[in-house]
Amino acid sequence: MLETAILGLLNESPLHGYELRKRLNLLLGSFRAFSYGTLYPALKALVARGLIETADPEPTATTGRTARPPSGKAPLTTGRRGRIAYQLTPEGKEHLQTVLSSSGPAAWEDENFDVRFALFAQTDAETRLRILEGRRIRLTERLEAVREAAARTRERLDEYTLELQRHGLEQVEREVRWLDGLITTERDRARGRDRDHTTGAPDAPSPRSKERG
């Protein structure tokens, strides 16, 4: 799912590897932190598949730091200030849209959910809701399984193991409640936004109508 995260970030602006990694880790918060050993091969693979291509980075107009002029030699091995920026190709945009509109089990498993959630701003409302609900079911299933396994164990465990299990269960329960809140919010929004249809408008900049918080 690293690939999806990359495509999602590049859909907002072209970026080079170093910056991409920083944003990636910021995007996923304190959860995951992809390393270069993962990122660069993934970029290569995406280029090979024609989903992204190299490009010039934005001049970063906010600060005065302009991109350096190509004064003199540029040892092609690794360019002398060798920024290699990437941007989506049309195929990449298309592929990203396909992925973002999918909501199968692959979207709500542990290793994918946070990436998909981080890209919710680019995901349509219906898919958001389906992913949240699928994730919720997945977690409650696991809750059930762990509780059952613990009950079936006739060996009595020491207090530390029990505390670890209790803590783990509590974490998952809290996650479920978090999802409940998100699902409620999404349903409310869907009700407020839509009376008869209107499934699209994924770009629509956030409706500042905060009056009904």
Next chain:
Amino acid sequence: MLETAILGLLNESPLHGYELRKRLNLLLGSFRAFSYGTLYPALKALVARGLIETADPEPTATTGRTARPPSGKAPLTTGRRGRIAYQLTPEGKEHLQTVLSSSGPAAWEDENFDVRFALFAQTDAETRLRILEGRRIRLTERLEAVREAAARTRERLDEYTLELQRHGLEQVEREVRWLDGLITTERDRARGRDRDHTTGAPDAPSPRSKERG
């Protein structure tokens, strides 16, 4: 750290791979779940290092099912009821004690802490406390780093990304509070167990007697 978990489990009773994995995953609760592709190579490596050795499993005297006699051929490829039980060697026990009494950074990093915690029943009180405190510092450091990184970001993120970050921070904060409770419990126990020779007492808490309260 899989190796430590294996040694810790085998220190209680000899086990074969299948059972070992079940207990391993029960031990670590809903956190981690080692797979066979991890377990069996680890067992091999431990045998090669002389820390564990094959043994006969316990006869499971509760039910009438006795271990089968070696009647006839036993295709050595995978024994016909090919349970291969493992037990600690003296070197293994010694190594386990060394590991369990260590409390360096390796003990409280993400990938090790839960295993070490699950083996707290076999760990002495002083080491328990050091690991818990080290873990707490580690988490607060991360909290600080993430908060700072978020503050330094001038790009304003969409609401979903923000929510993901908020949720992640909250999880870690809750983890810290969990550790606080455990640390308090451990300190109280140490006080109850030992009167005068308190090792560090960096907090120097007011000696209020809560046993009557």
Next chain:
DNA sequence: GACTCGACGTATCGAGTCGATACATCGCGA
């Protein structure tokens, strides 16, 4: 009896990921 099915049990493989590391440029302060 013959059939399937699911639990038990050992074992490997490919793919994905991390952490460490290497190498290079740049700006900055001592």
Next chain:
DNA sequence: TCGCGATGTATCGACTCGATACGTCGAGTC
């Protein structure tokens, strides 16, 4: 001028997972 830390690209070894293969065994089921 020197080192140092941030920026920047890139690879390697080690670890882990999920899927899969192969095999035994007991319990149904018709």
